[in-house]
Amino acid sequence: MTLSLHERIRTDIESAILSGKLAPEDRLPVEHELMQTYQCSRMTVNKALSALAAAGLIERRKGAGSFVGRPHAHSMILDVPDLPVEVAKRGHVYGYQLLVRKLRAAARGNAEEELLAGGRRLLQLDGLHFADGAPLAVERRLVSLAAVPAIAEADLEKEPPGTWLLRHVPWTEAETRISAVPADAEIARLLKTPAGTACLLVERQTWRSSERITAVRQYFLGTAYHLVARFGSSRP
Structure with missing residues (x-):
């Protein structure tokens, strides 16, 4: 493009x-x-x-x-992680396989996709993250070409989309939702686990001011993902 x-x-x-x-x-x-x-x-x-x-x-x-402009400060319990860095911190070898890359319109009647698209097409990117050669997470991502036109020409075979976005696109707000879900047949096949296995679904959206950048769904094996947050007391 x-x-x-x-x-x-x-x-x-x-x-x-x-x-x-x-x-x-x-x-x-x-x-x-x-x-x-x-x-x-x-x-x-x-x-x-x-x-x-x-x-x-x-x-x-x-x-x-x-x-x-001056950078916007943000304070979050859950930051936007860079999976290759997180995997390396645990002492594992990271890998990534891009499975699907295609331009498409927002799904008709899907308000979230229409808001993300901003009147343009979306770039759909499905991939598989690995740790030491074993499947770690299935990722299904949509990127707004209205917000990030340059990603249409990016080499995402060598660098996963999340890493590319963190390096090239400053974000000011993010929303993360984590839930437990059973692996459907396709997720189970990719993660090499029986259908119905408990997975953690991490859903995240990021914005740059009022402009939506990306929406991603990552399916982790329940035994492969750890959520850690450290809090300070609000008491004087």
């Missing part, structure tokens, strides 16, 4: 912010400079800058220009 020009401008600026080339409060090139650099119209530049502002990455100040 080839990026449109306004998506390429947005992706280039976003990459510069994430890499540290552009720091908080740095001023972006003015609109006419971007128009010259990309040989495009003011409307195209404005569309890219508006998307960056909506995502909370830049601030557009009337009469002054556009500036890199």
Whole structure:
């Protein structure tokens, strides 16, 4: 999938912010400079800058220009984990297999998918995580191409989607839900366990300001996943 020009401008600026080339409060090139650099119209530049502002990455100040925004602080009991890192911390060898990669529309009548899609198509990514060569988790992920157009061209055979997103897309909010479910026939086949085996289902959505980035469902064998949270007392 080839990026449109306004998506390429947005992706280039976003990459510069994430890499540290552009720091908080740095001023972006003015609109006419971007128009010259990309040989495009003011409307195209404005569309890219508006998307960056909506995502909370830049601030557009009337009469002054556009500036890199300050990162939003977040405090969560459950952070967004990077599975390869977590597996390595436990002393195991991580592996990943991409099973399904396809562009599709939001399922008709599915309000959550329609909100995630934002009027564009979704990238569906199904995969299997391994620890020491044994199946660890089945992952079913949807990514908003409206929010993350660059992922359409990413090499996700070598790097799992969750890791790629953590490296390239800053998030400001996340919602995690964990429940116990029996493995259906397909999940059981992939995890190499009998159907009906107890699994932990981790469902997570992430946002960048008000923009939805991704929704993922991960099925772990009940014996392979540990939830640990450490709390401080709210008492004085």
